[in-house]
Amino acid sequence: xIEPPLIDAEEELVAAPPVAAARRRLRAGHxxxxxxxxxxxxxNMRAALAGVSPLLGEIGAHFxxxxxxxxxxxxxxxxFMGLGSIAAPKLAARWGTEAVLCGALVALCGGIxxxxxxxxxxxxxxxxxxxxxxALLNVLMPGLIKxxxxxxxxxxxxxxxxxxxxxxxxxxxxxxxxxxxxxGWQGSLVSWSLLxxxxxxxxxxxxxxxxxxxxxxxxxxxxxxAPQDGPKLSRSPLAWxxxxxxxxxxxxxxxVIAWMPTIFTDHGMDxxxxxxxxxxxxxVQMAGSFVVPMLAGRMRRQRLLGVAVAALMACGVTGLxxxxxxxxxxxxxxxxxxxGGALGLALTMMVLRSGDAHTAAxxxxxxxTGGYLxxxxxxxxxxxxxxxTGGWTVPLLLLLAVCAGIAxxxxxxxxxxxxxxxxxx
Numbered sequence: 001x002i003e004p005p006l007i008d009a010e011e012e013l014v015a016a017p018p019v020a021a022a023r024r025r026l027r028a029g030h031x032x033x034x035x036x037x038x039x040x041x042x043x044n045m046r047a048a049l050a051g052v053s054p055l056l057g058e059i060g061a062h063f064x065x066x067x068x069x070x071x072x073x074x075x076x077x078x079x080f081m082g083l084g085s086i087a088a089p090k091l092a093a094r095w096g097t098e099a100v101l102c103g104a105l106v107a108l109c110g111g112i113x114x115x116x117x118x119x120x121x122x123x124x125x126x127x128x129x130x131x132x133x134x135a136l137l138n139v140l141m142p143g144l145i146k147x148x149x150x151x152x153x154x155x156x157x158x159x160x161x162x163x164x165x166x167x168x169x170x171x172x173x174x175x176x177x178x179x180x181x182x183x184g185w186q187g188s189l190v191s192w193s194l195l196x197x198x199x200x201x202x203x204x205x206x207x208x209x210x211x212x213x214x215x216x217x218x219x220x221x222x223x224x225x226a227p228q229d230g231p232k233l234s235r236s237p238l239a240w241x242x243x244x245x246x247x248x249x250x251x252x253x254x255x256v257i258a259w260m261p262t263i264f265t266d267h268g269m270d271x272x273x274x275x276x277x278x279x280x281x282x283x284v285q286m287a288g289s290f291v292v293p294m295l296a297g298r299m300r301r302q303r304l305l306g307v308a309v310a311a312l313m314a315c316g317v318t319g320l321x322x323x324x325x326x327x328x329x330x331x332x333x334x335x336x337x338x339x340g341g342a343l344g345l346a347l348t349m350m351v352l353r354s355g356d357a358h359t360a361a362x363x364x365x366x367x368x369t370g371g372y373l374x375x376x377x378x379x380x381x382x383x384x385x386x387x388x389t390g391g392w393t394v395p396l397l398l399l400l401a402v403c404a405g406i407a408x409x410x411x412x413x414x415x416x417x418x419x420x421x422x423x424x425x
Contacts, residue, residue: 074254245410259386266392309345313335346367
């Protein structure tokens with residue numbers, strides 16, 4: 001389920017001189033504060049989403065929602081994660097990355113609290129706020145890391161990614177225990193607002209330090225003019241193959257987020273164990289997301305890797321179809337490894353299929369926006385199919401069809417070609 005950020009808001013922004021000076025003082029004088037802010041922000045980037053899945057049945061029952069309507073709890077954040085990413089670079093240019101990050105964490109805290117308000121409209125509104133907040137974090141964090149830790153970017157990115165996965169894993173694993181300890185699903189969900197609040201507090205001094213350089217209404221940064229002669233991505237079959245590969249693997253990931261624990265509990269597994277299996281599936285994504293990009297970078301063609309990660313996910317889905325409870329841990333491992341590998345491959349192909357950094361940035365933006373919007377359809381459609389058919393057989397067969405599509409897209413996107421190389425690239 002871990003969707004690392006794909007758009008770098010700092011890539012084409014030049015900070016105003018007072019802001020740049022303030023950032024240098026911050027790095028030199030308060031490195032521990034900056035590091036703590038990065039880790040705390042990363043911990044929050046998926047925790048508010050992963051903790052919902054094990055409680056989806058209780059949330060639906062509380063609001064008297066059918067399966068399709070219940071899936072909106074995971075679908076709405078995805079829609080706003082795609083749409084919100086478009087605004088992040090403009091906000092960073094106007095107010096500064098640190099101030100927008102702090103504001104996003106404050107909004108995330110508010111969105112988490114809003115989800116437990118009595119009317120059902122508050123639940124969905126809170127989901128929209130959560131998705132928008134996470135979109136801002138998604139876009140802003142990688143650029144900030146590359147900007148402030150240029151000589152340790154790889155290590156800091158690994159730390160940030162690990163913290164993001166850790167937040168999601170702990171949230172999923174503790175959802176049911178927190179529900180039992182705090183008297184209901186509301187207590188379990190709202191508890192993660194505390195983590196967002198702590199992170200926001202840590203970012204307040206950083207936001208204030210950098211905002212001092214933008215007095216009198218001046219913007220925090222200006223945009224670097226983009227080249228005008230780049231390839232048109234909307235006319236590139238290769239760009240669409242990469243985008244659809246990204247979106248299709250995200251669709252499977254978010255269907256798993258929305259419905260994996262429910263599949264297990266519908267077949268007799270207790271809620272706490274289902275939450276742990278789901279958390280385990282989230283955790284093992286690290287293996288695939290680490291190994292597959294390393295292999296992809298050493299290969300001229302990544303077609304075999306595309307088929308391999310699709311096959312891993314297909315095996316996990318097949319297991320859920322045939323023996324969901326008996327082999328639950330194995331299916332979780334296969335799905336998690338395949339999802340992590342597919343995500344890592346999608347991110348790697350965005351670079352390998354681009355002829356220059358500007359094209360790669362544009363392709364990543366296209367893939368992130370289109371990918372989240374495509375992924376948003378997954379939980380909703382499969383929830384509706386489950387509601388109509390009264391079981392999980394047809395929804396899981398549809399997931400197998402998506403896996404087959406991922407394999408075909410991987411064959412296309414994995415070719416040794418670059419966008420713009422020839423009229424059909």
